[in-house]
Amino acid sequence: MFTQVTKGIKVSVRTSFEGTFFKNYKVHYAFGYTITIENLSKDTVQLTARHWDVFDALKDMETVDGEGVIGRKPVIKPGSSHTYSSGCLLASPVGAMRGHYHMVNFTNAEEFEVEIPTFKFAAPFAIN
Numbered sequence: 001m002f003t004q005v006t007k008g009i010k011v012s013v014r015t016s017f018e019g020t021f022f023k024n025y026k027v028h029y030a031f032g033y034t035i036t037i038e039n040l041s042k043d044t045v046q047l048t049a050r051h052w053d054v055f056d057a058l059k060d061m062e063t064v065d066g067e068g069v070i071g072r073k074p075v076i077k078p079g080s081s082h083t084y085s086s087g088c089l090l091a092s093p094v095g096a097m098r099g100h101y102h103m104v105n106f107t108n109a110e111e112f113e114v115e116i117p118t119f120k121f122a123a124p125f126a127i128n
Contacts, residue, residue: 001013001014002015002117002118002119003117004115004116004117005040006112006113006114006115007041007112007114008039008040008041008042008043009037009038009039009040009041009045009076009101009103009114010036010037010038010040011035011036011037011038011101011114011115011116011117012035012036012038013033013034013035013116013117013119014033014034015031015032015033015119015120015121016031016032016033016034017029017030017031017032017121017122017123017124018030018031018032018087020123026091027091028089028090028091029089029090029091029092029093029095029121029123030087030088030089031087031088031089031090031095031121032085032086032087032088033085033086033087033088033097033119034083034084034085035069035083035084035085035086035116036081036082036083037074037076037081037082037083037101037114038076038080038081039076039077039078039079039080039081040078040079041078042078042107043078043105043106043107043108044075044076044077044078044105044106044107045075045076045103045104045105045106046073046074046075046076046103046104046106047068047069047073047074047076047082047101047102047103048067048068048073048102048103048104049065049066049067049068049101049102050064050065050066050067050068050069050099050100050101050102051063051064051065051099051100051101051102052064052065052097052098052099052116053097053098053099054088054090054095054096054097055095055096055097055098056090056091056092056095057090057092057093057094057095058090058091058092059090059091059092069084069086069101070084070086072084075106088121090121093122093123093125093126094120094121094122094123094126095120095121096118096119096120096121097116097118097119097121098116098117098118098119099116100113100114100115100116101113101114101116
């Protein structure tokens with residue numbers, strides 16, 4: 001598990017290898033990840049946007065920006081958490097992702113970024 005805390009918001013990531021498949025005559029490697037965002041602060045916050053840097057050993061880095069996560073903009077109260085799962089397709093059996101969430105603090109209307117720790121993907125057969 002990969003974990004990081006920014007301004008009282010703890011982000012934990014678990015990854016999994018989902019398998020390989022062919023698309024457009026090329027092999028692709030499917031990885032899943034589950035992220036839990038815990039609010040350890042005393043303020044209610046809302047996740048409004050995300051930014052990802054996706055690293056693939058066989059391709060250039062790809063940047064992905066968007067609103068919320070999986071179609072939601074969760075409000076997370078103190079002591080609560082939000083968990084979601086998503087996935088990533090790579091051309092290589094090895095890669096990584098990192099990024100940040102854009103958050104709003106409901107108590108003081110402060111906007112801030114919460115770092116997502118760099119997490120790695122590796123198909124089991126690619127590990128020595």
